[in-house]
Amino acid sequence: xxxxxxxxxxxxxxxxxxxxxxxxxxxASAEQAAGFVPMALAPTDYHGTLLHEEKLWGEIKxxxxxxxxxxxxxxxxxxxxxxxKAAIVRDMPSGIGAxxxxxxxxxxxxxxxxxxxLFAIIKTKSFMQQGAENMTGAVGLRRVxxxxxxxxxxxxxxxxxQKAIADKLDTLLAQVENTKARLERIPQILKRFRQSVxxxxxSGRLTEEWRSTSELNGWAxxxxxxxxxxxxxxxxxxxxxxxxxxxxxxxxxISAVTxxxxxxxxxxxxxxxxxxxxxxxIKVGDFLISRANTIELLGxxxxxxxxxxxxMLSDKVLRLNMDDEDKAWxxxxxxxxxxxxxxxxxxxxxxxxxxxxxxxxxxxxxxxKPPSEEQxxxxxxVDQLFAHADRIEQQVNNALARVNNLTQSILAKAFRGELTxxxxxxxxxxxxxENSAEALLERVRAERATVASKSRRRNAKA
Numbered sequence: 001x002x003x004x005x006x007x008x009x010x011x012x013x014x015x016x017x018x019x020x021x022x023x024x025x026x027x028a029s030a031e032q033a034a035g036f037v038p039m040a041l042a043p044t045d046y047h048g049t050l051l052h053e054e055k056l057w058g059e060i061k062x063x064x065x066x067x068x069x070x071x072x073x074x075x076x077x078x079x080x081x082x083x084x085k086a087a088i089v090r091d092m093p094s095g096i097g098a099x100x101x102x103x104x105x106x107x108x109x110x111x112x113x114x115x116x117x118l119f120a121i122i123k124t125k126s127f128m129q130q131g132a133e134n135m136t137g138a139v140g141l142r143r144v145x146x147x148x149x150x151x152x153x154x155x156x157x158x159x160x161x162q163k164a165i166a167d168k169l170d171t172l173l174a175q176v177e178n179t180k181a182r183l184e185r186i187p188q189i190l191k192r193f194r195q196s197v198x199x200x201x202x203s204g205r206l207t208e209e210w211r212s213t214s215e216l217n218g219w220a221x222x223x224x225x226x227x228x229x230x231x232x233x234x235x236x237x238x239x240x241x242x243x244x245x246x247x248x249x250x251x252x253x254i255s256a257v258t259x260x261x262x263x264x265x266x267x268x269x270x271x272x273x274x275x276x277x278x279x280x281x282i283k284v285g286d287f288l289i290s291r292a293n294t295i296e297l298l299g300x301x302x303x304x305x306x307x308x309x310x311x312m313l314s315d316k317v318l319r320l321n322m323d324d325e326d327k328a329w330x331x332x333x334x335x336x337x338x339x340x341x342x343x344x345x346x347x348x349x350x351x352x353x354x355x356x357x358x359x360x361x362x363x364x365x366x367x368x369k370p371p372s373e374e375q376x377x378x379x380x381x382v383d384q385l386f387a388h389a390d391r392i393e394q395q396v397n398n399a400l401a402r403v404n405n406l407t408q409s410i411l412a413k414a415f416r417g418e419l420t421x422x423x424x425x426x427x428x429x430x431x432x433x434e435n436s437a438e439a440l441l442e443r444v445r446a447e448r449a450t451v452a453s454k455s456r457r458r459n460a461k462a
Contacts (some may be wrong), residue, residue, distance in 0.1 A: 003126045003128060003153070003415070004153050004154060004155040004287065006027070006415075006416045007155030007415060007416060007417055008157075008417035008424070010431055010432075010438075011155040011156055011157050011417065011437050012153055012155070012156040012436075012437035012438045012440065012441040013153070013154075013156075014153075014154060014156055014290050014441055015150065015151050015152060015153055015154065016106070016118075016121070016149060016150060016151075016152045016154060017149075017150035017151065018109075018156075018441065018444065018445065019108065019109050019110070019113050019118075019154075019156060019441075019444055020106040020107060020108060020109055020113070020118065021068075021106075021107040021109055022104065022105065022106060022107075022146065022149060022150060023065065023104065023105050024066065024067075024068075024071075024105065024107045025066050026057075026061065026066045026068055026096045026098075028057050028061070028094065029057065029094050030056065030057055030058025030061070030133055031056060031057070031058065031091035032056070032057045032093075032094045032096070033054055033055075033056065033057070033094050034054070034055060034056065034057040034060060034061075034092065034093055034094055034096045034097050034098065035052035035053070035054065035055075035092035035093050035096070035097030035098075036052055036053045036054070036055045036060050036064070036097065036098060036099065037050065037051070037052050037053075037073075037097055037098070037100070037103075038053075038099065038100055038101060039075060039080055039085065039099070039100040041053075041099075042073070042075060042080070042085040042086065042087055042099075042100075042103075043085070043086075043087055044084045044085055045084075045177055046123060046173045046176075046177060046407065047173065047174055047177055048087065048172075049261070050073075050087035050088075050089060050090065050302075051088075051279075052059075052092060052093075053154065054093050056172055057094070057096065057098075060098040061098060063101075064098035064099055064100065064101060065098060065099055065100060065101055065102075065103045065104075066096070066097075066105065067089050067092075067096070067097050067098065067099065067103070067104055067105045067190075068089065068092065068095055068096045068097070068107070069087075069090055069091070069092055069095045069427070070089065070090075070107070070108065070117055071074075071089045071105050071106065071107045071108075072086070072087075072088055072089070072105070072106040072107075072118045072119045072122065073086065073087060073089075073099065073103045073104065073105050073106075074086035074087075074104055074106075074122050074350030074393050075091060075100075075102055075103060075104075076102055076103065076104045076140045076143045076144045076149075077102040077141065077142070077143050077144075077172055078135060078140070078141070078143070080102065080122055080130075081128075081131060081132065081135075081143075081144055081409070082128070082132055084123065084128065084216045086119065086122055086123065087119075088115050088116065088119050092422055095425050099245060102143070104144070104146075104149055105123070106118050106149075108441075109369065109444050109448055110443065110444045110447055111448065112159040112440055112443065112444065113159075113162070113444065114159075114162040114163060114166055114347075116162075116165075116166035116169070116170070117127065117157070117162045117165060118164060120165070120166070120169055120411060120414060120415075121152075121154055121290055121415070123407075123411060124408070124411045124412065124415060125225065125408045125411070125412065127152060128231040130148070130152070131144045131148060131149075132144075134148045138325075142168075142436075147327065153291065155415065156437050156440065156441055157417075157420075157431075157437055158430060158431045158435055158436055158437045158440055159425065159435070159440055160430035160431070160435060161423065161430065161431060161437075163421055164420045165414050165419060166207065167346070168414065168419045168420065169410065169411070169414055169419070172410050172419075173407060173410060176403060176406050176407055176410070179403055180400065180403045180404070180456040183201045183396055183399055183400050183403065184400070186392070186393075186396045187393060187396065190389045190392060190393055193385075194385075194386060194389055195336070195337060195390055197382055197386065198332060198335055198336035198337070198382070199336055199338070201332050201336065201378050201381070202332065202333050202336045202338055202339070202368060203338075204219065204368075204370070206378055206381055206382070207370075207374055207377050207378055207381070207436060210374070210377055211374060214373070214374070216370075216373060216374055217371055219368050219369060219370045219371075220368070220369040221366060221368060221369075222366070222367055222368075222369050223363065223364055223365060223366055223367065224330065224362060224363050224364070224365045224367050225363030225364065226369075227323070227326045227367070228320045228321065228322050228363060228367075229321045229322055229323075230321045231318050231319070231321070231359050231362070231363075232279075232280060232318065232319040232321065233313060233315060233317075233318055233319075234251065234252075234277075234280050234312055234313025234314045234315050234316075234317060235251070235277065235280070235293070235312075235313075235314070235315055235361075236315040236316075237251060237275055238271070239251055239268035239269055239271065240268060240269040240270075240271060241268055241269075242268070242269055243264070243265050243266075243267045243268070243269065243309070244267065244269040244270070244309055244310065244311070245269075248269050248270070248273070248310070249269070249270045249273050249275070249276040249311070249312070250267045250268055250269045250309060250310065250311050250312075251267060251268050251270060251311065251313070251314045252264075252266065252267045252282065252311050252312070252313065252317055253266045253267060253268060253314065254290045254293055254314070254316050254317060256288075256290065257289065257290050257300060257302045257317055258290065258293065258297050258300055258302060259300070260302060260335065260363050261302060262302045262304045262305065262306075264308060264309045264311065265309070266352060267309065267311050270385075276310065276312055277312055278318065280312040280313040281310070281311070281312055281314065282304060282307055282311045282312065283304065283307060284292045284304055284305065284307050285304060285324065286303070286304040286308065286319050286331065287301065287302075287303055287304075287319065287322065287327045287331070288301065288302050288303075288304065288313075288317055288318065288319055288320075288329050288364075289301045289302075289317070289318050289320060289334070290316060290317055290318075291316055291317070291318050291357055291358075291359075291362075292316040292349075292354055292355070292356045292357075293316075293354065293355065294354065294355065295344055295347070295355050298343055298344065298347055298355045298356075298357060299334060299340075299343035299347075299357055299362075300334075300335070300342075301330070301331050301334045302331075303326070303327055303331055317441075318359070318362075325372065325375075325376075328379045329369075329370075329375050329378070329379065330367070332378070332379065332382055333367050333368070338454055339365075339367075342365045342366070343362075344359060346361040346362070346364070346365065347361075373387075408461075426427045434462045
């Protein structure tokens with residue numbers, strides 16, 4: 001069953017080519033100001049703003065895709081198409097613009113065709129999914145074919161109903177995007193919350209009240225070297241870039257320890273099993289840390305809680321051997337802002353790219369050490385607070401998934417006629433006779449035929 005079969009019976013069945021001019025040219029003076037839109041300035045959100053640079057029309061008209069206010073543009077190349085880079089063109093200097101050659105431009109073939117409706121069509125799941133499935137070209141540079149765009153089947157509402165649909169979509173999708181924006185801010189709030197928990201933990205504020213009821217001695221000022229018995233480093237070996245299979249051996253990448261959780265999939269396969277060093281095997285309970293990374297990620301620690309692959313240390317990942325009861329405390333300190341500053345201040349290398357920290361510099365890091373009973377209490381409280389934050393983050397991620405699906409659900413309802421069902425009942429005169437969708441489609445076709453005939457006559461005289 002076609003997508004258009006779900007639309008109201010009184011909508012006119014046609015293709016996009018029946019109601020748009022694809023990739024038109026602008027006729028304007030070379031000295032006019034115009035808007036220039038590289039692909040990077042195209043938005044992906046439904047209500048995203050199309051930004052532009054101002055240039056003279058003569059500088060951009062020939063080498064780039066032409067468009068004008070009221071046109072709809074969308075990316076035709078992967079991955080920009082799948083990411084939904086698209087917009088209705090508005091507020092260009094002199095009303096005209098040009099942009100990436102990887103844009104398609106849809107210009108309404110009549111003033112009775114709503115740009116908002118065209119934009120909604122290309123944002124639907126059916127257009128996006130079918131467009132991706134029909135792409136042609138080499139891997140990494142695949143494009144949506146022109147023939148697919150022109151032949152894409154649609155159900156065209158009357159001019160009045162197009163406006164009613166566009167108004168409904170504007171209202172509903174603005175609410176969806178506002179909700180999405182609020183949800184997307186929460187992970188940053190949780191990140192700051194976790195850092196505040198770590199700061200309170202390593203400063204003693206987290207257990208200040210608990211400590212007042214105990215008879216423990218004060219905190220000791222030691223160095224990381226006082227806790228670490230030895231440091232082990234791995235090897236730099238030429239490997240196959242994919243993770244090893246069940247019977248293969250591999251070596252971990254820096255990214256295996258970058259994000260605070262040990263990730264076995266971030267690994268490479270050794271070309272030969274005999275290269276595997278058993279003494280450098282990753283085991284449950286290992287305390288791992290990167291000795292080389294970007295300044296923001298250098299020295300991020302992880303404790304290994306599960307192992308399923310035969311993996312060994314790489315030359316950029318260190319194993320710090322220490323008593324089990326100290327691992328969680330060192331992990332907390334090195335993830336806190338005081339710990340991060342110590343790592344960053346003692347690192348060397350290019351500030352803008354890869355940084356390194358030597359084993360000697362690592363072991364000299366000063367670290368506060370609470371009594372073992374308080375250390376246990378701090379770890380317990382941090383774990384509880386982090387677990388609470390993790391639950392909230394999971395709920396946010398679930399809500400974001402539902403919100404992302406909601407946009408497509410609303411668009412699907414729009415093109416099934418469900419958003420304007422009551423509107424049609426209330427306005428029968430705006431969808432019948434000369435106001436019907438079929439009458440509109442005939443007018444558009446007649447208008448296009450007249451334009452084509454005039455163009456042929458001009459060409460014949462020339």
